[in-house]
Amino acid sequence: MLVNYLTLFHAARLLHERYARTVIAEVYSQEKNTLSIVLYAPEPHTITVRCGARENALIARSGTSRTHKNTVDLFPSLIDRHIESVHMLASDRAVIISLSGGLRLCCELYASAANVVLCDMDGTVTDAFLKKKETVGLRRPYPLVPQPVTENDILPAREEFIRTLTALSAEQSDPRRALKKCAPKLGTILADEIVFRCGITGSSFTETDTARMADAAAGLVRELLLPDRITPSIYFDERSPVALTLIPLQHLAPYRREQYDDLFTGITRFISFGRSESSVLQQKKTYVQWLQKELEKAERTMRAVETEMNDASRAEKYQQYAAAIMANLGMLTKGAAAAELRDPLNPDIIIRIPLESSLTPQKNAERYFEKAKKARSGREESRERLRMLERRTAALQSVIENSKQITDSISLKNFIHSNGSMLKELGYMTEQEHEALPPFKIFTVEGGFTVYAGKNSANNDLLTFRYARPNDLWFHARGSSGSHVVLKLGTAPGEPSKKAVEQAASIAAYYSKMKNAKHVPVAMTERKYIHKPKGAPAGTVALDKEKVIFVQPLLPEQKE
Incomplete structure (x- = not known):
């Protein structure tokens, strides 16, 4: 519902409430x-309009984030003008910002035709954000006076609605498509909700369903038009965003719901989650394409080496030729192109041996002895190379299989941490990139936060005093030796949840000498409250402040 008509309606309402005048x-x-439109209210605020083909959105937030690098100033005639009102066009997905001097920013x-245009009092476009040459001079017949949006602007009259739905039911039309055909402003998610509320489960509906569908649609739209009913939410399938909604929707109840106090916060988070997922899938695609290409190359090389090994089996034949020539030197003369001789090891067998006519029989024998030696050496080299290729092929297949688990930024992070050494060995990751990975056990906990666990006493000191920042959360099993564990703040949005903290504590319990206990006391504090006593051995620290929590010794991927 990012650019659903009703989402934009409430976005326009909020813009008017916050930024008029x-x-x-x-x-x-x-x-x-x-x-981006920066205004003072009286502190700086920014209205952002996204016109990407796949990402239309209208967002507002406090502050400004202009970098002054790679930026361009636009719409110079808007500077110092007052915003008089903001309203939603009753007929379409356009938000009109009325300005002092009779100008309107539309x-x-x-979707792919999204744009921001500036119109004069007559509705003529005088400036445009995109496709300026094609747009300036056109007319936009938008009404000068804001018109209130009502249920009738979104849905047809009840009798007409039922009549159209009835005609579509006779065509065995899908109920969702029928609703969107009758009322395009509903969109897919609201059409799904109406069908769910009516209890329609199939891919068609009957004439008896039409009145219920029309009434359910009217009830839903009335609810969505009321500002006090709006509770922006994002529904998630595990960590992947499914939908942004204005109110709780019954058909999405099985999914995890995250509610926001502000519509623009919800829109911003939804875009961020979507971009993150898109970026993750692109990175996964890059990994898999490279791994598949390397696997195919390794398999081709294996086939070639196997062919070489078959050629290398000629060593015995060359040895046989050389021995036969040496056993019959007295019978051979220089200049012969071939000779038929008895096999010294099996005199009943006559073998035909190609000879270099320019060489003496002795030199021909030496030549075959040398070829036998090289063939034996090549065979051993081929065997070793084949073993290396088999190991590489197995490693590539293993990493490709592991990459199937990448579905979001957290699993991508886990994949890189778990397969970093293998990716370096395979040649995908450079030495520098591999060394950039922190030298600790690495985990990801609830919310996407990264957790590091020390590997030994010296490594514990490195983690606590070199890698941990003052406000990072530090954990250690109380009264027992074990790993220092640090939950890195800033590695995921927001603050870590109670579950994330408990998961980090469970890691500290697991990597301690109390890992077999049912519950383990774990000391937790911020890194800034830890110091190293003078002369203390590696891994020994003192805490100025702590909180003790009891957890089970578990790693994040383990289940109780």
């Missing part, structure tokens, strides 16, 4: 297809 300070772009969020 504020002053525009600058308008610029520093990201492709993204326009945010047209029409």
Whole structure:
């Protein structure tokens, strides 16, 4: 519902409530297809309009983040103008920002045709964010006076709605498609909700369902038009975002729901999650393509080496030729192109031996002895090379199989940490990239936070006093030797949850001498409350402040 009509309706409502009578300070772009409008209310705030083909959105937030590098100023005529009102166009997905002087900035969020255009009082476009040459001079017949959006702007009248649905039911139409055909502003997610609320489970519906569908749609739309009913939420399938919604939806109840106090926060988070997932899938694709290519190359090379090994089996034949020539030197003369001689080891067998006519029989024998020696050496080299290729093939197949677990940023991080050494061995990761990986046991806990665990006493000191930052959370099994464990803040959005903290404590319990106990006391504190007593051995520290929690000794991927 990122650019669902009703999402934009409430975005426009919030923009009006927050920014009417504020002053525009600058308008610029520093990201492709993204326009930023900075205004003072009285502190700086930024309205962002995203016009990407796959990412239309309208967002507002406090502050400004212009870098002044690779940015371009736009819409100079808007500077110092007041925003008088913001409203949603009743007929389409366009948000109109009315400005002092009779100008209107129209945010047209029409998917691949999205744009932001500036219109004068007559509705003529005088400036545009995208496709300026094609757009300037066109007319936008948007009404000058804001029109309230009602249920009738979103749904047809009840009788007409039922009549159209009835006609579509006779065509065995899918109920969701039928709803969207009758009321395009609903969108897929709301159509799914209406069908769910009506209890329709099949891919078609009957005439008796139509009244219930029309009434369910009306009830849902009325609820969505009420500002006090809006509770922005994102539903997740595990860690992947499924949908952004304005109210709790019954058909999404099986998914995990994360609620936000502000609509723009929800939109921003949804975009961030979606981009992260897209980036993860692209990185996964890059890994898999390289691994598959290397696997195919290794398999081709293995076939070639096996062929070489078959050729190398000629060593015995060359040895046989050389021995036969030496046993019959008195019978041979220089200049012969071939000779038929008895095999010294089996005199009943006559063998035909090609000879170099320019060489003496002695030299021909030496030549075959040398070829036999080289063939034997090549065979051993081929065997060793084949063993290496078999190991490489197995490693590639293993990493490819592991890559199937990459579904989000957390599993990608786990994949890199778990397979870093193998990727370096295989040649994907450079020595420098591999060395950049922290030299500790690495885990990911709830929320995507990274956790490091020391490997030994010296490694514990390195983790605590070189890698941990002052506010990172530090853990150690109380009253027992074991690993220092650090939960790195800033490795995931927000603050770590109670579950994330308990998972980090469980890691500390697991890597201690109390790992076989049912429950282990674990000391937790911020890194800034830890110091090393003078002369203390490696791994020994003192805590100025601590909290003790009891947990089971478990690693994050283990189940109780």
